[in-house]
Each structure stands twice: as C-alpha cells, then as structure tokens.
Amino acid sequence: MAYQWDFSPVLANAPLLVEGLVNTLRVTGTALVFGVALGLVLALLRLSPRRYLSWPAGFVIEVFRTTPPLVQLFWFFFALPILVGIEMTPFMAGAVTFSIQSASFFAEVFRAGIQSIERGQWDGARAIGMRHDQALRRIILPQAVKRMIPAFMERAIELMKTTTLIATISYADLLFAANEVSQKTFRPLETYTVVALIYFVVIFLASQVARLVELRLARSGESTVH
C-alpha cells in the first residue's frame, strides 16, 4: 500500500498555521512574564521566616507542581468562572493556568538560586548597613539570577511545550490550527507532520541557545543551579 504524500493542501493553508504559531508564542510570552514575576514573589514568601507567609506559598507551589497541568487548565476554564461569576476566554484561562503553574516551578529555581549564594554575601551586605531587602535586591539576586539562567531557559522551553494543552479548550494555537487544517484538507498525516516539525524547529533552536548559554556560563566559571 503506497500512500501518496501531498503537502500542497497544507501549504495552501500556511497563513492559518502561521497565525497559530503567533498565538502559541503569545500564550508562551504572557505566561513567561507573569510566571517569572509571580515565581519570584512565591520564592521570597516561601523563604520568609514568617510562617503565615511561607506556608501558603509552599502550599500553592506544591499543589501546582503536583497536579497535572491539563487538570488545572480545565479547572480554571470550566470551574473557576462559575465560582467567581466572570467570563473566562480560553486565552485568559490558559494564561492564568500556565502563569501560576510555571510560577511554582520558577519559584523553586529562584529559591535554589538564592540559597546557593554564600552566607558571607549576606553578612557583608549587612556589615555595610544594608537592610534585608536592599541586600536581596543589590547583592544576592544579581548573583543568584546569573546562576539560574540555564534552569530558567529550560523551564521556558517546557512552558512552550505545555501551552499545546490550550488547544483542548479551543484556543487557536498552532496545535488547534493543525486540527482545523487537517479537517479542512482531509490530510491529517501531512498536516500533523508539518506541525510537529514546526514545533521541533522552534523548540530545538531554543534548546540550542540554552545549551550555548550554559556552556558559556560554565566556561566563565559560574556555577549553576537546577
């Protein structure tokens, strides 16, 4: 049985796929920005000596790291809107879910980074009269962030792969566009193959950049955290 491959119907629908890719990058970018910011907040709360701050932060981090992201997405899309009485678009549900989900992973990266900085740095900052938050902002975080870069990039790549889940609630990302094009052209084999290759090229390039950055950091003698 020889199947006749024919990519031309898929290529005719290239604009749909491009739009899908742009939407994928939009969700990834949004979740990345909010995820990193929220992750830093969660990490600082979790490191706080005050239990009423560290426990809730630890709870959020553990719940979102332990439950499957698709379950979270369904909860935010189907359950939360009824609970709080607001309309939730698929994009909003995805952005909220992936932001909090990636924030709980980023939080652990931040925590490992901050904890990897030697005590002497804190002591030195204190000795020249800095308060806790000044020491954190000026001395600790700048050093910690550099060590966290490889782990960050790895997480960002994971995030991009996770955003495909948003297709299941009908947001027009690249995977959803694949579904649409394959139904329109009756060419699922070619469509899904092309889309898999698009994902591969984008993610592979991002992985290579991450690898290069890690090598450079390693060469400059910088230790990294994971």
Next chain:
Amino acid sequence: MRWDFASVFDNTDALLVGAAGTLRIFAICLVLGLSLGLLVGLGRYSRNRWIHIPATIFVEFFRNTPVLVQILWFYFALPILLPFQISPLVAASLGISLNSAAFSAEIYRGGIQSIETGQWDGARALGMRWGQAMRRIILPQALKRMLPALTNRAIEIFKMSTLASAVAYVELLQQGKLIASLNYNPIEAYTAVAVIFFVFLWPLVQFSYFLERRLKRDE
C-alpha cells in the same frame, strides 16, 4: 454558590473506572518508557556510529516536540500509513512512552557517565567483558544516583497520562469531563479530579524529595 459534592459521590463508579484507566496507562508507559530509555541511553553511549546517531536523533526529536502533538500524530496521522486502526490507548501510550524514553535516556546516559573510569578499569582487570562490567559494576552504582531523576520522570508520566483524554481514552480527567457534563457540576467534578491526582501524586513527590536529600547527603 453552594458546593455540592453529592453529585460527584453518586458517580464514584465512573471515577473508579477512570482511576483504573489512569493507572493502566501509567504502568504501561512507565515500563515501556524507562526500559526503552535504557536501550536508547546505552545507544547514545555506544561508539558505533550506526547506533549512536539514530539514538541521538530519536532523543532530540522527542525531547523537542510537545507530547500532545506526538499523541495526536500517532492517533490521527499514523493510521493512514498503517493497514489497521490505532486505539486511543495505543496512540497515547506510544506518545507518552517514546517521549519518556527520550528523557530517561538522558538520565541513564548522565548516570553512566558519572561513574569514574577506574570502575571500568577494575572490572576489566578482573576479566569482565563490556556487557558484564556494565551489568554488574556500572549500572548498580549509576542506578542509585539516577533514582531521584527517574522518580521525577515517573511523576511526569503520571501527569502526562491526562493528555490521553484528548483522544478520548477513558481515564480520570475524561471521567471528570463526563460527570461534569451529565450533572452540570464542573466545579465539584474538576475539583474532585484535581484532589484525586494530588492524593495519588503527593506521596510520590515527597518520596522524590527524600531520595534527593539522601543522595545529597551520601555524596
């Protein structure tokens, strides 16, 4: 808004069926993914180009594409090339197992490479062949170092099993969807599903933290 879990408890049977489905696909993908990963990992370690290059391409391809895309490819695209249909369980198991094989191959490779060459030399000095040295000397030591990472992989596989619902395989999330649409109770249904996953996974996650701490202490 009043929470009412009675409508969820009325469907305990459906949830049990879902839990059985989740555990089934988890077990299949855990066994296939981790054993295939060992083969691929050894393949990447091989000096023979004909083994080394395909193993590397396999790892790079499956690590750098989303699992959901892989599952949908196996479900919608692959059957066109085959003379038979592919069931949701097979499509989802293929996607998740091959993806896990690629990730665990890197764990095995890192673990094996972390063993000092002196161990190889010692084994060889005792007259062991490569396969014997690997099986009796290197792997037992490497496995101990790899255990935390492999446990994390198992946790990831458990979480990934929910993606099988995208091709309508009957597992917990799929049953949650069903219950929510029959009883108009998405809040309770999806909360219950989330709690069930948390209950399954939390001990496993704590166990992985324990392994990581122990490894850090021992080394």
